[in-house]
Amino acid sequence: MNAQHLVKMANEISAFWEGEAGRKDAAASVATHLRRYWDPRMRRQILEHYHAGAGGLCDIAREAVGMLSAPEPAASEASQPTG
Secondary structure, eight states: OOHHHHHHHHHHHHHHHHHHHOHHHHHHHHHHHHHHHSOHHHHHHHHHHHHTTOTTOOHHHHHHHHHHHSOOOOHHHHTSOOO
16 A cells, blocks of 8 residues: 555544544554554554654654554553552
C-alpha cells in the first residue's frame, strides 16, 4: 500500500480520536486502533515511514505510530498495580 495513503488514513483516525477522546488520550486510542485493525504489513509500512522522518503525519498520528514502535508490556506486567 502507498505510504501516503497510510499517512492520510492515520491522520483521519487521529482527527476522529482527538474529537472523541480529547487531545490528551487521542494518541493512545489511535495506537490501539492501529494495533487492532491494521494488517501487520500496514503497521510495518507506517513504522518504516515514521523512522524515515514521518513526513505528513499530524502530531497525534506521529505520537501514536511512535507508540507502535515501543514494545508492548507483557499482559502480566500491565495488570499489576504500580506504586
